[in-house]
Amino acid sequence: MYEVFINNKRLVFAHPDSGKMYSSGWNRINSGEKIITDEIIGQLSDDNPASKLVVFTKDSANSWDSFFKGYKLIEAAGGIVINEDKHILLIYRNGKWDLPKGKMEKGETPETAAFREVQEETGILHLVPGRAVSNTHHTYILKGKPVLKKTYWFEMHAAKSQQFHPQSEEGITIVKWMDSAEIRSAMENSYALIELLLQPYSVDAAS
Numbered sequence: 001m002y003e004v005f006i007n008n009k010r011l012v013f014a015h016p017d018s019g020k021m022y023s024s025g026w027n028r029i030n031s032g033e034k035i036i037t038d039e040i041i042g043q044l045s046d047d048n049p050a051s052k053l054v055v056f057t058k059d060s061a062n063s064w065d066s067f068f069k070g071y072k073l074i075e076a077a078g079g080i081v082i083n084e085d086k087h088i089l090l091i092y093r094n095g096k097w098d099l100p101k102g103k104m105e106k107g108e109t110p111e112t113a114a115f116r117e118v119q120e121e122t123g124i125l126h127l128v129p130g131r132a133v134s135n136t137h138h139t140y141i142l143k144g145k146p147v148l149k150k151t152y153w154f155e156m157h158a159a160k161s162q163q164f165h166p167q168s169e170e171g172i173t174i175v176k177w178m179d180s181a182e183i184r185s186a187m188e189n190s191y192a193l194i195e196l197l198l199q200p201y202s203v204d205a206a207s
Contacts, residue, residue, distance in 0.1 A: 001013065001014045001018065001060060002014075002060050002061070002064040003136075003137065004032070004068075004085065004137040004138060004139065004148070004150050005136070005137070005138040005139070005191070005192055005193040006041075006044045006138070006139045007044050007045065007046060007151055008051075008191055008192050008193075009044045009050070009052065009192065010051065010053070010192060011040070011044060011053050011054075012052075012053070012054045012055070013054075013055050013060040013062060013063045013064050013067075013185075013207055014054055014055070014056060014057075014059055014060060015056070015058060016030070016056040016057075016058065018056075018160070020076050021050045021179050022052075022054040023052075024147050025052055026053065027043055027050040027052065027053045027054070027058065028053075028054050028055075028056065029043070029053065029054070029055045029058045030056045031055050031063065031118040032170055035055070035057065035063045035066050035067050035112050037067060037097050040053065041056060041145070041157070046117045051192065059104075060175060065149075068127065068148050068204070069147040070146060071139065071146045071147060072142075072145060072146070072147050072148070072149075073148050073149075073150060074103060074148070074149045074150070075103070075110070075149075075151075075152070076101055076103045076104060076113070076117075076150070076151040076152070076205060077102070077104055077108075077110045077111070077113035077114035077151060077153070078100055078101025078102070078114055078117060078118070078151055078152075078153055079099065079100055079101070079114045079115070079117070079118040079127075079153070079154055079155070079156045080099060080133060080153060080154070080155050080156070080197070081100070081118060081122075081124070081127070081155075081156045081157070081158070082130070082155060082157050082158075082201075083157070083158055083159065084160060085160060085177075085179070086179075087130070087160065087177040087179050088176055088177070088178055088183060088198065088201050089118075089122060089158070089175065089176070089177055089178075090175075090176055090178050090186060091122065091161050091166065091172050091174065091175050091176075092172065092173050092174035092175075092176070093170065093171050093173075094171040095189075096146070096189060096190055096191065097186040097187070097189055097190040097194070098190065098191070098194060099118055099153075099194055099197070099198075100118045100121040100122055100176065101114070101117055101121075101151055101153075102116075102117035102120070104122065104172075106123035110154075111129065111132075111152075111154055113152075114152065114154045114156075115127055115129075115151070115154075115156070118156060120167055120170075121165060121166070121167045121170060121172055121175075122164055122165070122166070122167075122172075122175045123162075123164050123165025123166065123167075123175070124158050124162050124164070125162065126158060126159065127156045127157070127158050128157040128158070128163060129154070129156060129157075130154065130155030130156050131154070131171045132153070132154050132155075132158055132202045133153040133154060133155055133197070134153055134197070135150060135151065135152050135153070136150070136151050136153065136193055137148035137149065137150050137151075137198065138151075138191075139167055153197065160177055160195070164173070164176075169189060171200065177196070179201065180201060180202040181202075182203060183198055183202040184202045187202070191207060
């Protein structure tokens with residue numbers, strides 16, 4: 001299974017045998033052996049109210065490569081920072097709640113880049129490494145050309161008493177610890193990718 005967010009909508013390439021996993025709420029395309037790019041893009045357009053699309057294909061890897069062959073790959077890294085109260089650190093960037101993340105520099109490992117970006121964007125200096133969480137993909141347009149961004153995510157731990165210094169030159173105006181209920185509220189003004197990534201950290205508020 002391969003997953004990406006395009007226009008803030010979730011696109012999955014999956015084998016036909018996994019059809020039961022994508023029933024309620026999913027638009028579905030059976031591609032056979034050939035990926036029909038125009039049909040997929042049409043389903044993910046702003047005019048289409050659907051937010052989730054699964055493309056069933058017997059060769060997900062080949063279909064992924066075919067769909068994104070014209071995209072430039074950019075690698076980034078970010079952190080899910082947790083304090084001693086199990087609150088999560090979110091940033092308010094360019095009018096949306098987000099997680100600290102940014103492009104990897106030449107020669108950096110994903111983990112090193114994630115720590116650097118969290119420190120630069122939030123001002124927190126003392127971080128304790130945690131587990132690798134997952135990798136995500138999303139697309140955007142840069143200088144008129146399509147980009148596929150792959151982001152490596154890591155859990156980190158930090159004391160809640162540390163001072164914040166939002167990186168204003170990156171459009172960040174607020175850095176805030178949030179409990180599970182606050183996260184769920186913030187996701188009403190965030191991105192589908194971030195909401196999915198933070199689901200495991202907001203389930204307590206629903207119980």
